[in-house]
Amino acid sequence: MKKISKLFSSIGNYFKNFGVSLAKGDIWVKSSLVVMGAGYFARKQIINGIIMLLVEAAFIFMCIFYAAPNLAKFGTLGTVQFEQTFDPLTMTSTVNDYDNSFLILLNSIVALFIMLVFLFVYIQNIKSVYKLQQKKEEGIHINNFREDVRAMFNDRFHITLMTLPAIGVVLMNILPILVLIAVAFTNYDQAHMPPNSLFTWVGIRNFKNLFTNSVTVTFGYAFGKILVWTLIWAVLATFTTFLGGILLAKIINNKRTKLPKMWRTLFIIAIAVPQFVTLLLVRNFFADSGIVNTICSNVGITDFLKNIGLVSPNLTYIPFLTNPNWAKVMIVLINIWVGVPYQMLIATGVLMNIPEDQIECAKIDGANNFQIFWKITMPYIMFIQGPALITDFVKNINNFNVIYLLTQDVFVTSDQLLANSNAKEVDLLVTWLFRLTNEYYNYKMASVIGICVFIICAAFTLITFTRMIKGDREEVFQ
Numbered sequence: 211m212k213k214i215s216k217l218f219s220s221i222g223n224y225f226k227n228f229g230v231s232l233a234k235g236d237i238w239v240k241s242s243l244v245v246m247g248a249g250y251f252a253r254k255q256i257i258n259g260i261i262m263l264l265v266e267a268a269f270i271f272m273c274i275f276y277a278a279p280n281l282a283k284f285g286t287l288g289t290v291q292f293e294q295t296f297d298p299l300t301m302t303s304t305v306n307d308y309d310n311s312f313l314i315l316l317n318s319i320v321a322l323f324i325m326l327v328f329l330f331v332y333i334q335n336i337k338s339v340y341k342l343q344q345k346k347e348e349g350i351h352i353n354n355f356r357e358d359v360r361a362m363f364n365d366r367f368h369i370t371l372m373t374l375p376a377i378g379v380v381l382m383n384i385l386p387i388l389v390l391i392a393v394a395f396t397n398y399d400q401a402h403m404p405p406n407s408l409f410t411w412v413g414i415r416n417f418k419n420l421f422t423n424s425v426t427v428t429f430g431y432a433f434g435k436i437l438v439w440t441l442i443w444a445v446l447a448t449f450t451t452f453l454g455g456i457l458l459a460k461i462i463n464n465k466r467t468k469l470p471k472m473w474r475t476l477f478i479i480a481i482a483v484p485q486f487v488t489l490l491l492v493r494n495f496f497a498d499s500g501i502v503n504t505i506c507s508n509v510g511i512t513d514f515l516k517n518i519g520l521v522s523p524n525l526t527y528i529p530f531l532t533n534p535n536w537a538k539v540m541i542v543l544i545n546i547w548v549g550v551p552y553q554m555l556i557a558t559g560v561l562m563n564i565p566e567d568q569i570e571c572a573k574i575d576g577a578n579n580f581q582i583f584w585k586i587t588m589p590y591i592m593f594i595q596g597p598a599l600i601t602d603f604v605k606n607i608n609n610f611n612v613i614y615l616l617t618q619d620v621f622v623t624s625d626q627l628l629a630n631s632n633a634k635e636v637d638l639l640v641t642w643l644f645r646l647t648n649e650y651y652n653y654k655m656a657s658v659i660g661i662c663v664f665i666i667c668a669a670f671t672l673i674t675f676t677r678m679i680k681g682d683r684e685e686v687f688q
Contacts, residue, residue, distance in 0.1 A: 228333045231340035239340050246332070249339025253346065262335055269328045277321035284318040287311040287396065288408050312404045315396070319388050323380075387664065394657035403651060416658045429655065432631035432642070433662075439538070440607060440638045446542050447549070447606040452599060454546055455553020456591060459561055460583070462554070474558070477551040485548060489615040492544055496530035497620065503527040531620050534635035541636065545612050560594050561587070600674045604667045608640045639663050 231239065238252035246266040247259030283289075288309025296303045344350075363370060394416055402409035423430035458477070462470045480488075495502050506512045512528055515521040521528055530540050564587060572582050592599075613636060623634040632650045633642050639659055646656040 224333075228337060231337045235336070235340045236343055239336060239343060242336055242339050246335050249335070249342065253339070253342045255342070265328075265331060269324075272321070272324060276317070277325065280314055280317040280321055283309060283314045285411075287314050287410050291408060292406050308405060309408060310405045311396075311402075311409045312398070315392055316389060319392060320385065323385065323388065390657050390660050390664075393653055394661055396654055398653040398657075399655075400651040412654075416654045420655065420658050420662070428627045428630040431627045432633040433659070435628065435635070436633055436637050436639055436642055437662075439635070443538075443542070443609075443613075443638060444603050444606040447545050447609065447612075448599065448603045450542065450546050451549035451553050452595075452602070454550040455555075456557045456588075458550055458554045459557035460587075463558065463561060474554075477554055480547075481551045481555075485611055486615055488548060489544070489611060492547075493531065493616050493620060496540060498527045498529065498532060500530075502530065531617060532622070534624070537617060537621055537636050541612060541616055544616060545609075548612065556595065556598070557591065560591050563594075564590050597675065600671060604671055607638070607667055608663065609638065610640050610644065613638050613641050614644065 232243075238249045241248035241252075246262040250256070250259035250262060288311045290307065290309045292308040293306045294303050295306075395411055395413060396409050397412045397415075398409040401407070419427050419429050420433055421430045461467060462473050467473070494500055497503070503512070506528055507526070512521065512526070515528060516523055516525075529536050531537050568586050569582055572586055577585070617634070617636050621634055621636055623629050625635060628634060632646055632652065634645075637645070640663060643656045643659045643663070646652040646659070
């Protein structure tokens with residue numbers, strides 16, 4: 211709550227400073243409301259004034275020829291349906307001037323975002339020319355354009371460095387998220403596919419469907435089951451590879467281990483093989499007619515599992531990747547094999563930097579190896595790798611490769627309610643989202659699920675990072 215109040219306070223102060231600048235500014239500051247470069251021209255900053263004039267002219271041009279035509283149709287997302295007419299005399303087809311709902315939506319969001327950015331530049335321009343007025347009144351030197359450019363590579367170099375990454379974040383993250391949110395409030399699906407068809411706004415109907423479970427709409431049932439499995443998978447996938455990597459690193463780095471470099475190299479080779487190749491090979495190994503099932507059948511493991519009830523009596527194989535329960539267990543185990551080598555390398559670097567004096571003091575005090583590991587090694591590793599562990603958890607929530615490559619074209623759902631929602635028992639939210647878009651073109655529900663995934667990941671990240679960096683723990687490990 212304190213952070214939220216600080217945020218609103220900062221926003222309030224931002225607009226308050228704008229009001230003060232406008233109220234106390236001279237005629238040139240007020241003229242900048244109409245001509246953005248006026249304040250700079252009055253302070254003999256000609257190049258800055260020209261830049262502001264060009265920005266204002268470009269914005270006006272954008273509003274007239276780009277924003278206005280799209281925003282005029284934003285409320286309906288288009289009304290003119292695609293039509294193609296064939297002329298038998300000329301043997302040609304003509305297409306009418308139709309509306310493309312998706313382009314209208316995309317261009318409108320881009321236009322609104324540009325307007326928001328321009329509003330920020332517009333306000334900042336007023337505040338900047340007011341600061342120039344204050345400097346002139348106080349007799350302080352006002353930088354010319356060359357000095358401003360020099361400052362961008364000296365005093366304000368951090369701003370220069372952050373410009374390109376900020377633009378990249380806007381283009382690659384913020385705008386796609388805004389489009390995703392907008393699509394969630396439309397009926398964009400296979401029956402309303404641009405450019406041949408139009409789609410329109412439907413309000414919060416898609417969100418209601420996601421939490422509805424009825425005879426015709428089973429998304430609520432599917433979302434509940436898949437959300438639970440996604441969180442269970444994320445916890446298991448994160449901590450099994452994390453602990454496995456630490457234990458493997460401890461074993462390899464142990465003085466009693468022979469040829470540690472060889473063992474470390476073997477696991478590094480496992481990393482060098484592309485993950486999708488490994489997963490596809492493993493999928494074939496554990497297929498119903500794969501080599502693992504052949505071996506299990508020959509040595510009697512399949513019959514033993516039948517006798518204890520883990521395999522159905524009418525099957526001649528172990529359903530490693532075709533039974534929901536077996537598949538989930540196998541997915542976690544295979545992910546351990548894929549993920550442990552990465553964690554082993556990270557843990558090796560961390561273990562090599564544990565203060566030796568702490569370990570020696572613990573041995574002098576009579577601590578055994580387990581106590582040293584639990585009281586010294588693990589707290590140090592958690593302190594160093596805590597943020598990475600959070601990142602791994604969020605990454606596993608969106609771990610598309612392992613689930614999709616191991617089960618695609620192999621696993622067939624036996625749950626009709628899940629099938630009605632185009633989902634499978636082994637799906638994560640992200641693979642369900644992919645299947646809805648790539649196979650069934652249900653973009654509206656995929657967007658709703660995408661928003662839910664974003665909220666879950668953002669909330670978990672913010673909460674855990676806030677708690678993890680709270681306080682000063684560096685002194686404990688120095």
